[in-house]
Amino acid sequence: MKKRVLLGIAWGFMILFLVSCHSEKTAKSNRQTIRISQTKKDKKVTKNKIATVKNKKTQAKPWKYYQQPIKIPILMYHSISSGNSLRVPPAQFAAEIVALKQAGYYSLSATEAVKAFTTNSLPQAKCVWITLDDGYSDNYSAAFPILKKYHYKATINYITGFEQRNGYLTVEQMKQMRATGLISFASHTVDHLDLNELPAKQQWQELDNAKQTLDSQLNQNTQVIAYPAGRYDQQTLQLVKKCNYQLGLTTHPGLAQKSQGFYSLDRVRITPGLSTEQFLFLVKNG
Numbered sequence: 001m002k003k004r005v006l007l008g009i010a011w012g013f014m015i016l017f018l019v020s021c022h023s024e025k026t027a028k029s030n031r032q033t034i035r036i037s038q039t040k041k042d043k044k045v046t047k048n049k050i051a052t053v054k055n056k057k058t059q060a061k062p063w064k065y066y067q068q069p070i071k072i073p074i075l076m077y078h079s080i081s082s083g084n085s086l087r088v089p090p091a092q093f094a095a096e097i098v099a100l101k102q103a104g105y106y107s108l109s110a111t112e113a114v115k116a117f118t119t120n121s122l123p124q125a126k127c128v129w130i131t132l133d134d135g136y137s138d139n140y141s142a143a144f145p146i147l148k149k150y151h152y153k154a155t156i157n158y159i160t161g162f163e164q165r166n167g168y169l170t171v172e173q174m175k176q177m178r179a180t181g182l183i184s185f186a187s188h189t190v191d192h193l194d195l196n197e198l199p200a201k202q203q204w205q206e207l208d209n210a211k212q213t214l215d216s217q218l219n220q221n222t223q224v225i226a227y228p229a230g231r232y233d234q235q236t237l238q239l240v241k242k243c244n245y246q247l248g249l250t251t252h253p254g255l256a257q258k259s260q261g262f263y264s265l266d267r268v269r270i271t272p273g274l275s276t277e278q279f280l281f282l283v284k285n286g
């Protein structure tokens with residue numbers, strides 16, 4: 001009898017021991033599971049934190065709306081080479097881009113310029129809009145590498161009828177430049193004729209055909225027109241609006257502002273031989 005009791009007690013201890021071992025194991029594995037999921041959670045939190053920081057870094061600052069009409073220097077370049085008063089040498093062009101950057105200017109794309117003028121807002125207090133007229137091939141070989149190096153935007157006003165001509169940009173080059181997001185393309189008509197000398201029908205063709213060509217070749221909505229030699233008349237102003245252009249650029253000197261009319265904005269002509277001080281003075285004062 002005594003033996004049986006002792007055996008029973010021994011069994012009881014054995015079972016208790018086994019159960020406690022098992023529960024210790026389970027608790028341990030539970031603790032481990034919790035620890036693992038905690039680590040996963042931590043990792044997730046860290047990842048989210050990094051993502052937020054990254055977003056903050058890449059997120060564009062909101063544009064500021066102004067009470068007073070904004071003024072923007074629209075720089076007018078042509079060929080980036082040397083030889084005459086319209087050509088700015090590559091070294092000068094590079095020095096001017098560096099000067100703008102160091103002075104804290106933000107370069108606008110064509111779309112940003114349209115937004116700036118039509119909403120009277122700016123992404124930054126100091127803005128500049130760089131334009132190059134005619135679409136010379138040196139805009140690709142000389143200006144484009146400089147703009148890429150400093151990550152600066154510019155708009156090329158292209159003559160669509162000159163696509164096949166020597167010395168002018170090819171559609172392939174234009175596509176390549178546009179794909180970087182740095183270069184915008186605007187219209188400079190089909191044949192580069194003085195618009196004020198043309199009858200309405202021909203003006204319309206020069207304005208509308210150039211827009212249709214750029215729209216389809218570059219898959220864009222061309223919003224800006226620069227008048228060849230800055231020549232236009234009252235008829236031109238009505239026609240460009242009808243063509244759905246948003247802004248028109250002249251060669252009249254000055255900082256661009258709404259009071260000039262969105263279809264007759266002033267520009268700042270950049271000539272060869274300017275010192276950096278003279279250049280920055282023009283950018284600031286027109």
Ligand SMILES: [Zn+2]
Nearest residue numbers: 133134228229
């Ligand atoms: Zn021109």
